[in-house]
Amino acid sequence: MGWEAVVAMGSVSRRIFPLSLLLFLLFDLLLNTVGGEAAKVPAIYVFGDSTADVGNNNYLPGNSPRANFPHNGIDFPFSRPTGRFSNGYNGVDFLAMHMGFRRSPPPFLSLTNKTKHQIMRGLKGVNFASGGSGIALESMGSTISMTKQIQNFAMIKSNITARIGTKTADYLLSRSIFLISTGGNDIFAYYSQINSPNNTGEELFVTTLVSKYGDHVKELYTLGARKFGVVDVPLIGCCPYPRSLNTTGGCIDMMNELALGFNNAVRALMQNLSWTLKGMKYSIGSSYALVLSVMKNPEALGYKEVKTACCGAGKFNARTGCTPNATYCSDRHHYLFWDMLHPTHRTSKLAGLAIYYGSQKFATPINFKQLVEDKV
Ligand SMILES: *[C@@H]1O[C@H](CO)[C@@H](O)[C@H](O)[C@H]1NC(C)=O
Numbered sequence: 560m561g562w563e564a565v566v567a568m569g570s571v572s573r574r575i576f577p578l579s580l581l582l583f584l585l586f587d588l589l590l591n592t593v594g595g596e597a598a599k600v601p602a603i604y605v606f607g608d609s610t611a612d613v614g615n616n617n618y619l620p621g622n623s624p625r626a627n628f629p630h631n632g633i634d635f636p637f638s639r640p641t642g643r644f645s646n647g648y649n650g651v652d653f654l655a656m657h658m659g660f661r662r663s664p665p666p667f668l669s670l671t672n673k674t675k676h677q678i679m680r681g682l683k684g685v686n687f688a689s690g691g692s693g694i695a696l697e698s699m700g701s702t703i704s705m706t707k708q709i710q711n712f713a714m715i716k717s718n719i720t721a722r723i724g725t726k727t728a729d730y731l732l733s734r735s736i737f738l739i740s741t742g743g744n745d746i747f748a749y750y751s752q753i754n755s756p757n758n759t760g761e762e763l764f765v766t767t768l769v770s771k772y773g774d775h776v777k778e779l780y781t782l783g784a785r786k787f788g789v790v791d792v793p794l795i796g797c798c799p800y801p802r803s804l805n806t807t808g809g810c811i812d813m814m815n816e817l818a819l820g821f822n823n824a825v826r827a828l829m830q831n832l833s834w835t836l837k838g839m840k841y842s843i844g845s846s847y848a849l850v851l852s853v854m855k856n857p858e859a860l861g862y863k864e865v866k867t868a869c870c871g872a873g874k875f876n877a878r879t880g881c882t883p884n885a886t887y888c889s890d891r892h893h894y895l896f897w898d899m900l901h902p903t904h905r906t907s908k909l910a911g912l913a914i915y916y917g918s919q920k921f922a923t924p925i926n927f928k929q930l931v932e933d934k935v
């Protein structure tokens with residue numbers, strides 16, 4: 560954006576918006592014109608599990624699920640392990656890039672000190688996601704639960720509000736994207752704990768989980784969120800780890816059934832909520848549909864290996880995580896999975912494209928691009 564545009568925007572802003580917003584917009588334009596393409600939304604706030612974590616768990620004590628060591632990050636700029644469960648970027652990074660950012664906003668736990676600079680960073684977005692967390696897994700001690708992630712957002716919001724005022728903060732939040740990518744760990748936890756699977760039990764589990772999901776969404780709405788970008792649960796029964804549990808090497812069917820049931824219920828939930836919560840907009844991106852497409856048609860999409868993880872050890876490279884002494888593949892762009900549970904950089908890139916620009920098959924009722932461009 561050229562200097563003329565900055566000036567034009569300033570003169571319009573002075574009449575309509577408070578001074579603090581004008582200052583923010585100028586700051587924003589300065590930052591973004593240096594980085595190239597301007598951001599399309601004021602900020603992105605990210606919630607969820609290891610599919611979205613960009614390093615929060617690095618700061619947690621104890622045995623939290625982590626990826627801040629090689630060979631993770633081998634294809635990240637400077638081959639740096641950041642805490643992402645990927646050889647490079649994850650899906651949130653690509654979605655953020657499509658919205659005009661360099662990558663995901665920084666992890667919440669990296670913003671510990673209340674400097675002006677940090678608050679300005681919070682204004683551009685924060686990633687609260689924590690590997691191992693779930694929708695209803697409140698008792699997992701070594702991860703940041705969804706409830707806690709939302710409390711952390713509330714704190715960031717109050718810091719921002721203190722700095723730029725309630726009106727401006729609410730205005731910016733209502734135009735920001737709230738990304739949520741979670742649910743897989745709840746399904747893993749349920750699967751590992753049931754003794755006698757039956758339809759009634761599964762339906763009750765899904766209903767309870769989705770109701771909890773609705774509570775989180777309503778909480779965020781109350782805090783000022785209006786635009787929700789939801790990523791659904793992938794075909795988790797076909798990840799290398801579940802496959803390694805099946806003697807035939809097939810997918811674990813029940814996990815996929817639960818994922819599908821959950822995803823359908825989330826669609827119904829979000830539609831219901833958009834009818835009752837004034838001004839709420841949403842898009843549901845389908846990592847489930849993306850993984851299914853790749854598995855049905857690997858060669859056409861450039862894949863050679865869709866069962867075995869690139870990095871790990873044992874059956875399907877899925878009996879250990881991607882630790883420093885694990886082996887890893889050299890042709891990583893031909894692999895669907897990076898480790899026992901997570902996609903490669905290439906798969907995340909494909910998912911980002913499908914969810915941002917894709918048809919109804921990959922994003923409903925609108926895609927992320929439409930969500931971003933929709934006027935509130
Ligand atoms: C925050 O400030 C404290 C004390 O002022 C300092 O010890 C710590 O290293 C700082 N943390 C970060 C992430 O900058």
Ligand SMILES: *[C@@H]1O[C@H](CO)[C@@H](O)[C@H](O)[C@H]1NC(C)=O
Nearest residue numbers: 670671672673674677678718
């Ligand atoms: C937000 O404000 C609280 C209370 O003033 C402070 O303890 C915290 O460090 C701040 N956090 C950030 C990320 O600025």
Ligand SMILES: *[C@@H]1O[C@H](CO)[C@@H](O)[C@H](O)[C@H]1NC(C)=O
Nearest residue numbers: 753754755756757759760761
């Ligand atoms: C069905 O599953 C639920 C939850 O797992 C369990 O409590 C219940 O006993 C099961 N019912 C039957 C008939 O096995």
Ligand SMILES: *[C@@H]1O[C@H](CO)[C@@H](O)[C@H](O)[C@H]1NC(C)=O
Nearest residue numbers: 805807808809810811812813
């Ligand atoms: C294991 O995979 C086979 C297909 O190879 C499938 O029929 C079977 O149901 C799977 N087992 C479980 C527990 O899902």
Ligand SMILES: *[C@@H]1O[C@H](CO)[C@@H](O)[C@H](O)[C@H]1NC(C)=O
Nearest residue numbers: 769773824825827828829831
């Ligand atoms: C959506 O609303 C309908 C009608 O009020 C209700 O029957 C259904 O249970 C709701 N679904 C979800 C997932 O909230």
Ligand SMILES: *[C@@H]1O[C@H](CO)[C@@H](O)[C@H](O)[C@H]1NC(C)=O
Nearest residue numbers: 871872879882883884885886
């Ligand atoms: C890697 O090393 C750890 C201990 O440092 C060990 O527990 C693990 O079994 C090793 N894994 C492999 C695949 O050799």
